[in-house]
Amino acid sequence: MPDLQATLRSYDDAKSEHVAFTIPHEEWALLLSFHQEAERLRSTRFVQEQQGGQIAVTLSVHQAIRSAAKQVDKKAVGAMLLKLRPFVLENERTFFHKVKNLLKRRLDHRAFRMHIDLLDDAFSLRTLQRGIRVPSGRRHLLSVPVVMDWLNAYEYHRDPDKKKAVTHDLGFFGLDQNGMPVILFALTEMIQSVLDLDGLVETLIELQSGNRTEFRCPPGLLA
Numbered sequence: 001m002p003d004l005q006a007t008l009r010s011y012d013d014a015k016s017e018h019v020a021f022t023i024p025h026e027e028w029a030l031l032l033s034f035h036q037e038a039e040r041l042r043s044t045r046f047v048q049e050q051q052g053g054q055i056a057v058t059l060s061v062h063q064a065i066r067s068a069a070k071q072v073d074k075k076a077v078g079a080m081l082l083k084l085r086p087f088v089l090e091n092e093r094t095f096f097h098k099v100k101n102l103l104k105r106r107l108d109h110r111a112f113r114m115h116i117d118l119l120d121d122a123f124s125l126r127t128l129q130r131g132i133r134v135p136s137g138r139r140h141l142l143s144v145p146v147v148m149d150w151l152n153a154y155e156y157h158r159d160p161d162k163k164k165a166v167t168h169d170l171g172f173f174g175l176d177q178n179g180m181p182v183i184l185f186a187l188t189e190m191i192q193s194v195l196d197l198d199g200l201v202e203t204l205i206e207l208q209s210g211n212r213t214e215f216r217c218p219p220g221l222l223a
Contacts, residue, residue: 004207008111010219017222023106023204030102031201034094037086038198041191046073046080052188072180081155084187087194088148089156096123096194103200111221115200123193125186139169142186146170150183 008017023031041047051073086094100123104116121127128142139146146169153163170179206212 004204006207006212007214008109008217008222009214010222011216012219015219015222019109021106021108027102027106030093030099031204034099035198035201035205037083037094038194038201041080041083041087042195042198044076044080044083046076047191047195049076051076052184070181072177072184077180077184078155080191081151084191084194085156088151088190096190096197099201100197103197111215111217112200114221115217116197119193119197122196123190125189128186128189138171141170141173141182144190147183147186147190150179154178154180 003020003022005018005020008019010016045051086092087096089095090097097120100116100120104113107113107116118127125140125142125144125147129140132140132142146166149159149162149166149169152159153166166179167174170182173179173182176182203212203215
């Protein structure tokens with residue numbers, strides 16, 4: 001495809017910069033596939049109704065600490081997880097990190113790289129983990145390895161080893177609906193990261209079609 005050209009303009013209109021990028025045909029086709037898959041994820045009832053997940057605990061002098069999240073809509077969750085697979089499984093063509101790396105490589109400007117890095121932190125749950133401590137000897141319950149082990153134990157596969165590992169990591173949260181509420185809490189962050197990355201892809205599509213000519217960014221990111 002031809003080079004993409006645009007104007008980067010600061011929010012306060014004080015600075016602007018012309019940028020041009022080249023994205024090879026095969027990589028552009030991948031971005032279009034990512035956009036299509038993201039639209040399918042966006043259309044699910046789980047996303048449309050912003051069902052999300054939650055972490056809830058109850059404390060009592062008479063009972064041990066326990067999780068007490070609201071009942072999950074399993075039908076909506078199941079449909080969402082099916083549409084989420086193309087972004088979280090490494091062997092999928094539209095795996096999040098594959099597309100993220102493509103964009104970071106081709107959109108060679110610090111304004112884009114900083115935005116993509118923030119989305120990477122969110123998808124990898126590093127943003128969510130800040131300030132949350134976990135018991136010694138366990139993986140962080142809001143981490144991608146725990147989320148993926150849970151998905152492979154209860155949804156995508158029925159892996160008994162993954163189930164054993166994730167049960168240990170989730171602790172008492174795993175007793176509430178097999179840990180689904182806390183996993184959905186983390187997955188909501190990952191889903192939003194996918195949709196935000198797709199927002200960047202959609203902007204590039206608008207740029208290529210001539211329906212957009214500029215991006216806005218903080219003034220400190222422009223020369």
